[in-house]
Amino acid sequence: MQPLAQLDREAWRFINSVSVITVCVDGVVNAMSAEWCAPVSLKPPLIGVFVGEERFTRPLIERAATFGVSLLAEDQAWIGRACGRYSGRAVNKIEAFRIPIEPAHYIEAPLIAGAAAQFECRVVDRRAYGSHLLVVGEPLRAVGNPAKRAIAYSRGRFYALGTEIPVDESVLEAQLLEGERR
Numbered sequence: 001m002q003p004l005a006q007l008d009r010e011a012w013r014f015i016n017s018v019s020v021i022t023v024c025v026d027g028v029v030n031a032m033s034a035e036w037c038a039p040v041s042l043k044p045p046l047i048g049v050f051v052g053e054e055r056f057t058r059p060l061i062e063r064a065a066t067f068g069v070s071l072l073a074e075d076q077a078w079i080g081r082a083c084g085r086y087s088g089r090a091v092n093k094i095e096a097f098r099i100p101i102e103p104a105h106y107i108e109a110p111l112i113a114g115a116a117a118q119f120e121c122r123v124v125d126r127r128a129y130g131s132h133l134l135v136v137g138e139p140l141r142a143v144g145n146p147a148k149r150a151i152a153y154s155r156g157r158f159y160a161l162g163t164e165i166p167v168d169e170s171v172l173e174a175q176l177l178e179g180e181r182r
């Protein structure tokens with residue numbers, strides 16, 4: 001069996017949250033949108049982000065000892081677009097788009113103010129997988145804003161979370177009991 005040379009775009013139906021990764025290296029500050037940013041461990045808490053090789057962020061995060069993760073809220077999709085369409089190579093996104101930032105407590109890079117959650121991470125590992133570099137960070141500080149709801153991103157569009165789908169646990173339990181009896 002051959003690995004796929006290219007993925008069918010129709011198969012690409014992943015739904016992710018939207019984070020803004022902030023870095024500060026030698027006084028250069030940059031913010032990049034990342035949908036491929038997720039927890040990788042609970043004990044200890046670890047967060048991983050995949051950074052493409054063409055990103056301005058890439059050489060910065062290759063050298064950074066720390067980075068920020070701000071999980072965008074419903075009123076912040078425009079920040080996800082601004083930090084995900086434009087490169088820090090060409091423009092200072094934070095200044096040009098007046099991205100609301102606030103200083104972090106333990107890291108040099110700022111955080112996105114008003115985000116649904118913020119994490120200040122210390123880099124504990126880096127590993128390249130094809131085009132993307134996985135950078136794993138240990139949060140030194142993590143805060144959630146209960147007044148804000150995180151957003152979703154899929155196939156180039158931003159979404160607010162929709163209706164909860166109820167799952168009837170009792171049906172599963174009944175099936176389990178029935179299976180045990182068989």
Ligand SMILES: Cc1cc2nc3c(=O)[nH]c(=O)nc-3n(C[C@H](O)[C@H](O)[C@H](O)COP(=O)(O)O)c2cc1C
Pocket residue numbers: 018030031032033034035036037050051052053054055056057058080081083084085086087088089153
């Ligand atoms: C919502 C959204 C999510 C994105 N997720 C990622 C991601 O997880 N990893 C990545 O390398 N690029 C991702 N991108 C693309 C980068 O954010 C984009 O190329 C950006 O311009 C890079 O900025 P930089 O050159 O300043 O680093 C995403 C773009 C958008 C709009």
